[in-house]
Amino acid sequence: MVVDVPAEEQPIHEQRTEAPSVGDVSASTGIPDPGEPLTLDRPRNRNLQSSKVPSSRLGRLFHYGGLAASLGYGAASELIRRTTSSADEHASSSLMLTEGNIKRLVSKLTQMRGAALKLGQFMSIQDSHVLPPEIEDIFRRVQDSAHYMPDWQMEAIMQEALGPSWMDNFESFDRLPFAAASIGQVHSAVLKASVSPTGSPARVAVKVQFPNIVNSINSDLGYVKMLLTAGKLLPRGLFLDRTIQVMKEELADECDYTREASFARRFGQADHLGADPRFKIPWVWEGSTDRVLVMEHVDGVSVGGSVIDRLSQRDRNDIAERIIDLCLRELFVFRVMQTDPNWTNFLWNPRTRKVELVDFGATREYSKEFIDNWLHLLSAAVAEDRDACVEWSLKLGYLTGQENETMLDAHVKSMVLLGTPFKASTPQPFKFGQDSTWADITAEIRAQIPVMLQHRLTPPPRETYSLNRKLSGAFLLASRLNASVDCRTLWQKVVDGYRFG
Numbered sequence: 001m002v003v004d005v006p007a008e009e010q011p012i013h014e015q016r017t018e019a020p021s022v023g024d025v026s027a028s029t030g031i032p033d034p035g036e037p038l039t040l041d042r043p044r045n046r047n048l049q050s051s052k053v054p055s056s057r058l059g060r061l062f063h064y065g066g067l068a069a070s071l072g073y074g075a076a077s078e079l080i081r082r083t084t085s086s087a088d089e090h091a092s093s094s095l096m097l098t099e100g101n102i103k104r105l106v107s108k109l110t111q112m113r114g115a116a117l118k119l120g121q122f123m124s125i126q127d128s129h130v131l132p133p134e135i136e137d138i139f140r141r142v143q144d145s146a147h148y149m150p151d152w153q154m155e156a157i158m159q160e161a162l163g164p165s166w167m168d169n170f171e172s173f174d175r176l177p178f179a180a181a182s183i184g185q186v187h188s189a190v191l192k193a194s195v196s197p198t199g200s201p202a203r204v205a206v207k208v209q210f211p212n213i214v215n216s217i218n219s220d221l222g223y224v225k226m227l228l229t230a231g232k233l234l235p236r237g238l239f240l241d242r243t244i245q246v247m248k249e250e251l252a253d254e255c256d257y258t259r260e261a262s263f264a265r266r267f268g269q270a271d272h273l274g275a276d277p278r279f280k281i282p283w284v285w286e287g288s289t290d291r292v293l294v295m296e297h298v299d300g301v302s303v304g305g306s307v308i309d310r311l312s313q314r315d316r317n318d319i320a321e322r323i324i325d326l327c328l329r330e331l332f333v334f335r336v337m338q339t340d341p342n343w344t345n346f347l348w349n350p351r352t353r354k355v356e357l358v359d360f361g362a363t364r365e366y367s368k369e370f371i372d373n374w375l376h377l378l379s380a381a382v383a384e385d386r387d388a389c390v391e392w393s394l395k396l397g398y399l400t401g402q403e404n405e406t407m408l409d410a411h412v413k414s415m416v417l418l419g420t421p422f423k424a425s426t427p428q429p430f431k432f433g434q435d436s437t438w439a440d441i442t443a444e445i446r447a448q449i450p451v452m453l454q455h456r457l458t459p460p461p462r463e464t465y466s467l468n469r470k471l472s473g474a475f476l477l478a479s480r481l482n483a484s485v486d487c488r489t490l491w492q493k494v495v496d497g498y499r500f501g
């Protein structure tokens with residue numbers, strides 16, 4: 001059975017000709033128009049399409065069931081093709097991973113959104129280059145395409161969240177979203193002066209959550225896991241069960257926009273980033289709900305986008321330094337971290353020269369005890385002290401004490417490599433980007449991963465999933481910016497100011 005594409009599915013560009021280009025912020029930022037709308041330049045939004053999000057349990061089951069059947073059909077056709085073609089007889093790749101099946105999987109995961117799309121994001125950042133290239137390709141393609149709800153579905157959610165006269169709060173509301181993400185879509189609107197926190201009409205970004213996402217997390221992740229394990233697509237040492245469990249918890253948190261609003265407010269306070277002239281945190285409208293989040297609209301462009309390449313080296317160094325510094329302060333000063341390092345969550349505003357931060361849904365708090373231990377471990381890595389690295393890894397639960405020497409070597413080596421930018425002996429400013437020391441280090445860390453996947457006896461501690469994702473994401477961003485950053489000074493500053501216990 002091949003799954004039908006819903007009748008209401010429609011490429012966004014057909015509608016976009018009518019709609020104002022809300023994504024084009026070149027006028028307000030003064031950045032030259034690179035020839036395409038800036039917002040859509042963000043990687044994940046290249047293929048926005050409108051399609052109904054299946055919200056009933058039966059509807060979702062039908063979609064996944066149809067997908068499994070069509071993948072099976074694809075695998076059977078591939079088997080027939082291979083057995084009739086001698087050249088392919090000894091091909092080692094899984095039968096499930098034919099181009100046709102990959103396309104089916106991408107299209108279905110994109111349409112189901114929610115957990116499925118999040119899994120794609122999570123795995124592609126979390127375990128980059130751990131997964132077989134075909135799987136990485138699937139997740140990359142899922143990330144690069146996104147769907148949005150048809151107008152009637154968005155209207156129903158707005159009515160439920162803000163009441164039937166929800167439009168009374170807005171002077172204008174662009175019914176076509178300018179961004180579609182894993183669990184919601186974002187509209188541009190203007191709040192009326194009477195309800196605006198500024199006392200005058202205010203441009204806002206309105207994030208509207210897809211229907212029934214919260215209830216579908218468990219079953220969706222179960223289906224996705226079934227599809228991945230049925231094809232024996234993933235390495236065993238990935239501890240997929242733990243990964244999925246952590247994702248479930250993270251996703252459940254992210255579906256609560258009230259939680260996101262409270263973290264955004266916290267980051268906006270003076271003792272966090274409110275008084276820091278390098279950053280801008282959008283305010284949150286008090287009428288926001290757990291499913292509809294209304295925030296001040298910020299005008300910057302994604303620091304990973306093509307526009308950034310036109311910035312001076314000095315600006316790129318400066319932006320990367322802010323992001324790495326923020327990462328260290330979130331960990332060792334605030335003990336609260338926004339853990340989604342997606343480029344689209346860091347926006348550079350050349351007019352105000354601030355880094356604008358959006359998406360506090362993936363914010364986590366860490367206990368003092370965990371951060372104490374983690375700082376001990378990272379300090380041991382920076383000092384290249386093997387015994388201390390093992391000791392603190394045991395305390396944190398990274399190791400069980402039963403590991404063989406091969407695993408211990410690979411684990412310590414990867415930690416020491418991660419600490420290289422902060423080492424006293426590393427020449428500063430530290431160069432990220434292509435053909436840099438960092439590129440060599442990344443290659444060396446990657447080389448340790450298959451060893452660890454083979455010999456790892458226990459899944460990494462829960463906290464480290466989000467923490468490592470953010471740290472490696474920050475370094476990746478610095479590489480994307482081709483930046484040089486004095487990481488040692490940043491490190492020294494937080495370590496000197498840290499009080500253990």
Ligand SMILES: Nc1ncnc2c1ncn2[C@@H]1O[C@H](COP(=O)(O)OP(=O)(O)OP(=O)(O)O)[C@@H](O)[C@H]1O
Nearest residue numbers: 179181182183184186205295296297298344358359
């Ligand atoms: N306040 C804002 N001003 C301008 N653009 C915004 C704002 N908030 C969000 N956006 C845009 O909408 C996109 C999606 O928002 P956000 O990342 O908060 O959603 P999400 O559902 O948490 O996405 P994901 O989990 O996939 O990162 C952002 O990457 C950004 O492009």
